[in-house]
Structures are given as C-alpha cells and as structure tokens.
C-alpha cells in the first residue's frame with residue numbers, strides 16, 4: 767500500500783527532465799517543514815492505494831515520464847522501491863525527488879534521483895544525510911534552492927567540502943523565481959563562475975495551465 771496525496775499530469779518543472787510532460791505521483795507525509803514549502807497539502811493522505819492498482823494506473827497512462835514526489839517519498843521506502851522496479855520494467859522513465867535527509871541507498875540507480883540539499887532559507891540546513899554522499903551516481907542530480915546570497919554561499923561550501931563534483935552528478939541551482947533580483951544574480955553568477963552549475967528557474971511556477979488530476 768502507498769499513501770498518496772494526488773496524481774496529476776503536467777510539465778516537469780525541475781531537474782534535467784525540465785519541460786517534459788510528466789505524470790506525477792505525489793506521496794503524502796514529510797519529515798521536514800520547510801519555510802517555503804508549497805506542497806504542505808501533501809502532508810495528509812487523500813487515499814491509501816494498493817500497489818498493484820497504482821501500477822495499473824501508471825502503466826495505462828500515456829506518459830513515458832513519471833516523477834515520484836512528495837512530501838518525502840522515501841518515508842514509504844519499501845513500497846516505493848517495489849513501485850519503481852515494476853514501472854521500470856514497463857519502460858517508464860522514472861525520477862524520484864527526495865529532500866536528502868533519508869538514505870537513498872535502496873533506491874534503484876535506474877531512476878533519476880533528484881536529491882535536495884536544504885539551504886538556510888528552508889529552515890533545515892544541516893538536514894542532509896551525509897551517508898548519502900557515497901551513493902550518488904553520475905545519473906543523480908543534486909538540487910539547491912537559492913533564495914539569497916547566503917544560500918549560494920552555503921551551496922558552494924557544501925559542494926566543495928563534500929567533493930560533489932567528483933561524483934559526476936548534475937548540480938542544479940534553482941533560484942526563487944518570484945524574486946527577480948536573486949534570479950538575475952544567479953544568472954550572472956553561474957555565467958561568470960564558469961562552474962558546472964545548471965540554472966533551473968522554477969518552471970512549474972510560470973505555468974498557468976492547470977494540471978490534469980487523476981481521480982483517486
């Protein structure tokens with residue numbers, strides 16, 4: 767069984783899959799409470815769904831891309847891993863988002879694991895589980911939400927002190943798109959630094975079109 771908040775079809779707003787039409791499975795519950803969280807509605811469960819039923823729903827939906835998000839999906843790790851394995855067998859291209867505070871060890875490397883490192887603006891800097899550093903692969907992506915210059919400094923220190931570039935993963939910098947000043951600053955900083963950072967405006971916040979919700 768999996769506790770779900772919602773299923774919807776929309777554009778991927780984050781990661782290197784950004785811009786691709788994607789079916790989102792939003793799992794309920796989270797172990798953090800970030801100041802800027804825009805998905806607190808997922809903290810409560812709308813429906814507990816049998817794994818087999820969920821697999822059928824996703825298989826039948828005409829979307830090669832599937833993103834498992836939350837909340838914090840890794841709180842339901844056992845059924846989550848089963849779900850991932852079945853969907854990969856069906857040919858789906860899966861990404862899983864996580865807030866970085868729970869071990870990713872058991873999450874199959876066949877999926878794109880998009881791992882947050884919480885910056886000071888979240889209220890949860892320091893929540894990253896350092897054990898996860900040893901499991902990061904080149905297919906994974908590390909994401910920092912940047913709300914101000916202190917967040918950027920924190921991110922750069924984290925990358926340097928933990929040798930993140932040596933893992934070969936993609937490093938995503940996502941500015942608070944509602945703040946033009948930090949967005950402009952990030953553009954200039956990334957271009958000027960010549961570092962391998964990917965500028966990731968929050969695409970999903972720019973889209974006015976409503977997602978297509980699937981009945982639960």
Ligand code: SF4
Pocket residue numbers: 796797798799800802803804805806836837838865
């Ligand atoms: S980890 Fe994500 S879902 Fe959880 S509180 Fe933070 S922003 Fe919200």
